[in-house]
Structures are given as structure tokens and as C-alpha cells.
Amino acid sequence: MDQVEIFKALSNKTRLQILNWLKEPEKNFPEQSDGFANGICVGQIQQKAGLTQSTVSEYLSVLQRAGLVSSVRKGQWTYYKRNEETFEILSRMIQSDI
Amino acid sequence: MDQVEIFKALSNKTRLQILNWLKEPEKNFPEQSDGFANGICVGQIQQKAGLTQSTVSEYLSVLQRAGLVSSVRKGQWTYYKRNEETFEILSRMIQSDI
């Protein structure tokens, strides 16, 4: 739980948007046809973000290293979803630690 | 209340330390002889941070632009203190917005 790493991950407009989109996958990624239980795959996120595939892939691993999302590989797809526990811890950390 | 600006301000170890020191001014800045009501002056913070005066001054204005601290000028000193309201808003923002 590296504070600086978390705040760096959150210091980017696109990454904040991605996290926000992942709060309501059904609403924000209606194109995804294979359910939402695993999360959302990189391609869907990339399309919505309007940045290149490499950039979005990199952004997602920044978020993952910070513990803000988790990923599952299924076949050729990697699905990302929010890790709500980290947000709760972070919120409490701001109230008590920082 | 610019989210990215706040998170950038928090993305630095020294700045996080400064915010933490300012939680308990009496404990962390016992050298300050003129009371704590106004906050802590730049020189005290600089000494504790071990960075140059210009760097610490710059850091404090980064924190101020993000709304995390406020400052008062008194004579030749500028006193900084935490702006607790921003931390509360931030904590809630993480629970609901982000």
C-alpha cells in the first residue's frame, strides 16, 4: 500500500476516467457482449479512451500496480475491474494518516 | 477543486511528510516560539525537510494551489496550516466520485 504510488496513479485525467467508467460497466461499455462478471477488456477501454492500445495497456498496469484495479486473463482477453477495497482503505487513510 | 491537481500535490514523499507534520505542530515544530495559531512558518518546515528554501517554498505553494493548506503573512513570515476541509471533501470524493 504505497501512498505515493497510489496518488501518482490517480494524477492523470484519463486514468481517473477509466476508474469512473469501471464503476458502471453495463452503462459505460454496452458493446461488451460476454457479460461483466470478469470486468472489462482492454480493447473496450481503449476505444472509449481514444488513446493508443499501448498507452491504455500501460495505464491499466499503473492502476493495477497501485492496487486500484485487478485483472483476469481469459483466453486472449484481459479483463480489468475496480478493486473497491483499495478505495475504502484510501478514503480512510486520508482521514487518519495523511 | 481540481482532482488531478490534488492528487499531483499528494504524489511526493516530502509534501506528504509536510502535511503530516502540520497535523501536530506543537510536537513537530517545538522550535517555533511564537505560538501555533497561525500555522508554521516556511523556515521551520524547510529545516525539517532538509531541502533548500526555494524548493520548500515551491512545495508549499503546490499544496496551497491544491487547497490542502492555507497561508497567512505576518510581518516577514508566512505561516502555513492544513486546510482540513479539503481533506474531508477529498475523502468523500474518493468514496463517491472516483
Next chain:
DNA sequence: AAGTTATATCGGTTTTTCCCGATATGCCAA
């Protein structure tokens, strides 16, 4: 007015971040 002290700002070097295109890897299908 001239000197001293506290802070802010300016100009610069080094490191980090942003974002890209190209390439590698992993998985599936024919």
C-alpha cells in the same frame, strides 16, 4: 537610507511522466 532576515520567483539541469509507433507474446482457429 542601508543592512538584515524571511519568503518568493527565475533560470537551469536531471529525472519522471505522457503518449506514441513498432515489435513481441499468448491464445485461438483453420
Next chain:
DNA sequence: TTGGCATATCGGGAAAAACCGATATAACTT
């Protein structure tokens, strides 16, 4: 096993951040 698709990684150019030393400003002192 060849080809295609999804994702990851690599190398790099441009912009921003992390510092610094030098200088400016502002206020106080004598």
C-alpha cells in the same frame, strides 16, 4: 503450422516535475 486477433513490452520524443543556486521582493531594524 500458419495466420489473425488481443494484449504487453520496448524505445523514444516532448512535456512536466523535482530539485538546485541566484536573485528579487517585502518587512523589519537601526
